[in-house]
Amino acid sequence: xxxxxxxxxxxxxxxxxxxxxxxxxxxxxxxxxxxxxxxxxxxxxxxxxxxxxxxxxxxxxxxxxxxxxxxxxxxxxxxxxxxxxxxxxxxxxxxxxxxxxxxxxxxxxxxxxxxxxxxxxxxxxxxxxxxxxxxxxxxxxxxxxxxxxxxxxxxxxxxxxxxxxxxxxxxxxxxxxxxxxxxxxxxxxxxxxxxxxxxxxxxxxxxxxxxxxxxxxxxxxxxxxxxxxxxxxxxxxxxxxxxxxxxxxxxxxxxxxxxxxxxxxxxxxxxxxxxxxxxxxxxxxxxxxxxxxxxxxxxxxxxxxxxxxxxxxxxxxxxxxxxxxxxxxxxxxxxxxxxxxxxxxxxxxxxxxxxxxxxxxxxxxxxxxxxxxxxxxxxxxxxxxxxxxxxxxxxxxxxxxxxxxxxxxxxxxxxxxxxxxxxxxxxxxxxxx
Amino acid sequence: xxxxxxxxxxxxxxxxxxxxxxxxxxxxxxxxxxxxxxxxxxxxxxxxxxxxxxxxxxxxxxxxxxxxxxxxxxxxxxxxxxxxxxxxxxxxxxxxxxxxxxxxxxxxxxxxxxxxxxxxxxxxxxxxxxxxxxxxxxxxxxxxxxxxxxxxxxxxxxxxxxxxxxxxxxxxxxxxxxxxxxxxxxxxxxxxxxxxxxxxxxxxxxxxxxxxxxxxxxxxxxxxxxxxxxxxxxxxxxxxxxxxxxxxxxxxxxxxxxxxxxxxxxxxxxxxxxxx
Numbered sequence: 001x002x003x004x005x006x007x008x009x010x011x012x013x014x015x016x017x018x019x020x021x022x023x024x025x026x027x028x029x030x031x032x033x034x035x036x037x038x039x040x041x042x043x044x045x046x047x048x049x050x051x052x053x054x055x056x057x058x059x060x061x062x063x064x065x066x067x068x069x070x071x072x073x074x075x076x077x078x079x080x081x082x083x084x085x086x087x088x089x090x091x092x093x094x095x096x097x098x099x100x101x102x103x104x105x106x107x108x109x110x111x112x113x114x115x116x117x118x119x120x121x122x123x124x125x126x127x128x129x130x131x132x133x134x135x136x137x138x139x140x141x142x143x144x145x146x147x148x149x150x151x152x153x154x155x156x157x158x159x160x161x162x163x164x165x166x167x168x169x170x171x172x173x174x175x176x177x178x179x180x181x182x183x184x185x186x187x188x189x190x191x192x193x194x195x196x197x198x199x200x201x202x203x204x205x206x207x208x209x210x211x212x213x214x215x216x217x218x219x220x221x222x223x224x225x226x227x228x229x230x231x232x233x234x235x236x237x238x239x240x241x242x243x244x245x246x247x248x249x250x251x252x253x254x255x256x257x258x259x260x261x262x263x264x265x266x267x268x269x270x271x272x273x274x275x276x277x278x279x280x281x282x283x284x285x286x287x288x289x290x291x292x293x294x295x296x297x298x299x300x301x302x303x304x305x306x307x308x309x310x311x312x313x314x315x316x317x318x319x320x321x322x323x324x325x326x327x328x329x330x331x332x333x334x335x336x337x338x339x340x341x342x343x344x345x346x347x348x349x350x351x352x353x354x355x356x357x358x359x360x361x362x363x364x365x366x367x368x369x370x371x372x373x374x375x376x377x378x379x380x381x382x383x384x385x386x387x388x389x390x391x392x393x394x395x396x397x398x399x400x401x402x403x404x405x406x407x408x409x410x411x412x413x414x415x416x417x418x419x420x421x422x423x424x425x426x427x428x429x430x431x432x433x
Numbered sequence: 434x435x436x437x438x439x440x441x442x443x444x445x446x447x448x449x450x451x452x453x454x455x456x457x458x459x460x461x462x463x464x465x466x467x468x469x470x471x472x473x474x475x476x477x478x479x480x481x482x483x484x485x486x487x488x489x490x491x492x493x494x495x496x497x498x499x500x501x502x503x504x505x506x507x508x509x510x511x512x513x514x515x516x517x518x519x520x521x522x523x524x525x526x527x528x529x530x531x532x533x534x535x536x537x538x539x540x541x542x543x544x545x546x547x548x549x550x551x552x553x554x555x556x557x558x559x560x561x562x563x564x565x566x567x568x569x570x571x572x573x574x575x576x577x578x579x580x581x582x583x584x585x586x587x588x589x590x591x592x593x594x595x596x597x598x599x600x601x602x603x604x605x606x607x608x609x610x611x612x613x614x615x616x617x618x619x620x621x622x623x624x625x626x627x628x629x630x631x632x633x634x635x636x637x638x639x640x641x642x643x644x645x646x647x648x649x650x651x652x653x654x655x656x657x658x659x660x661x662x663x664x665x666x667x668x669x670x671x672x673x674x675x676x677x678x679x680x681x682x683x684x685x686x687x688x689x690x691x692x693x694x695x696x697x698x699x700x701x702x703x704x705x706x707x708x709x
Contacts, residue, residue: 017482017483018480018482019480021478021479021480021481021485021486021489022478022479022480023478024478025476025477025478025479025486025489028481028486029486029489029490277491279487279491281487281490282484282487282488283484284487285483285484285486285487286483286484289483289484290483331482331483386480387479387480387481387482387485388480388481388482388485389482390482391482391483391484391485393482393485394479394480394481394482394484394485394488394489395484395485395488398485398488398489398491398492399488399492401492401496402491402492402495402496404499406557406558406559410479410480
């Protein structure tokens with residue numbers, strides 16, 4: 001039986017990721033320091049797995065494989081979306097703004113919430129740059145495009161892709177279309193009302209002021225994007241029959257992602273990267289930080305799978321709120337896997353033999369299906385509750401501030417999200433879980 | 434004599450520059466324009482989430498660059514306006530927490546001019562009452578707070594005097610500042626009893642007389658609040674400046690005990706001389 005102490009490095013590491021930028025920001029700026037923190041948190045876990053766990057080496061190899069596949073996909077989407085630039089600006093009327101967010105909601109499930117956020121936030125800010133009050137645009141953008149939208153495919157949000165890497169079928173997430181539609185439609189309606197109310201108190205602007213038709217630059221990246229989507233879909237759907245081993249499947253996927261990312265980097269005109277202020281720094285940072293997450297979570301997930309049923313969280317609504325609450329203050333990707341493992345333990349309490357390493361079984365299990373749906377919705381939706389719940393949140397905030405939008409503080413933003421999102425999520429819990 | 438002028442982008446700051454130029458010309462003073470880049474607040478640590486610190490570094494660099502550019506712009510504008518008016522001046526750009534920077538710098542000058550609605554933390558905050566309140570509370574030196582677009586008022590100064598230590602300190606500081614030169618000075622006291630109010634105002638006039646300044650006592654009896662009564666009297670006298678005493682900066686303290694000085698500061702249409 002695995003000791004509960006093995007969970008400590010994972011919890012500690014997630015808390016450090018949340019706290020270090022706040023208290024020792026300059027230290028945390030350096031990727032070398034991040035790597036040192038990741039190594040310090042991972043070392044006891046590696047020693048434990050190699051010295052005391054019968055399948056420790058195998059688990060570490062699996063974690064490495066999963067890590068590489070995960071980073072390869074995130075990297076490919078990051079590079080490709082960084083090679084697409086929407087030039088021009090629309091007139092930022094409430095109708096146009098709402099339509100813009102709606103497009104982002106649809107796009108996020110294809111290019112990911114990070115890609116959609118990076119692609120669309122600047123045109124939205126340009127369309128509204130002469131408005132005296134525009135922070136609400138950014139807040140609702142984070143609620144929808146950066147979070148709630150990425151539910152329909154595993155490409156939409158990192159937690160879902162982690163689930164996909166662990167065997168959840170590519171099309172399984174389409175079953176979450178109903179809560180996705182409820183949350184995003186409600187948010188778009190609320191946004192339209194808020195934006196209209198604010199616009200009414202602003203000085204009237206000529207309709208064509210600042211308007212310039214949008215046009216896409218770096219359009220070749222749409223082809224590379226299609227290649228990524230097709231690769232993930234085909235490997236997820238047919239990969240198990242084509243490749244016997246998980247390693248060979250992962251290798252094909254990693255190579256394909258690297259090739260598409262390289263094609264994007266080579267073919268994208270420099271002016272597009274400059275317009276997007278594209279640098280490798282964010283994805284390098286993600287790659288470094290996730291090393292520690294993937295290693296430290298190995299025993300934590302095992303522990304939760306083993307003891308899940310005894311922790312008192314057994315109902316879908318509990319999984320929805322618990323995974324969501326943690327996703328709002330920690331990153332939602334590891335939180336998703338944590339609660340998916342817990343759900344595996346709960347499903348096994350009824351006599352199953354499911355493994356947290358293969359969440360496909362959980363997705364097909366009569367009890368596990370509902371639990372996984374709740375975990376998916378909680379992790380994806382509630383990443384919007386704070387600036388640190390999901391990767392794109394802070395990115396969008398930082399870009400908005402560079403455009404002279406004074407964003408609310410951490411707690412100010414959380415007040416917005418608690419006021420608007422929590423009642424909405426309450427309705428989702430009542431309706432679906 | 435030299436006058437420190439705190440510069441930022443608000444209309445009240447522009448008015449403070451105009452008022453400072455006027456004072457410099459009449460008193461033969463040198464102006465020192467101070468612009469501040471609020472670096473600590475711009476680069477302050479924030480929870481960034483995974484992947485956020487590189488975006489924060491980029492955001493910090495952009496905001497710092499913008500803050501320096503704005504500071505340079507205000508200093509250039511100040512220099513141009515001062516030179517056009519023919520006054521002696523120099524400029525200073527500092528990086529640090531605005532309240533601390535100004536409190537430290539103002540100790541080197543005879544008088545400080547501040548816009549009423551200043552926002553020295555413009556890159557990160559919508560409003561910045563904190564800096565102004567902290568300066569007014571901690572300065573220990575005379576400060577003139579100038580509202581945006583002050584009324585074209587006359588050469589009269591109204592001194593609000595209630596006999597308190599704070600009012601006496603402000604009155605003496607005003608007398609020593611030289612700002613009374615070529616101005617008519619009235620000392621006003623508010624009381625339900627007109628005779629008591631007159632006696633109090635007369636005592637204020639005596640203090641000014643000891644400094645060689647002639648002043649006229651004004652007793653104010655009004656059903657309005659003390660603040661409104663003083664502002665009404667200032668308007669009636671066509672006052673171009675009000676001298677006020679204590680300042681109660683904390684919102685809680687203002688709620689509990691009120692503050693005539695704060696009320697005057699918030700509602701006046703002419704500069705207010707303070708020495709807390």
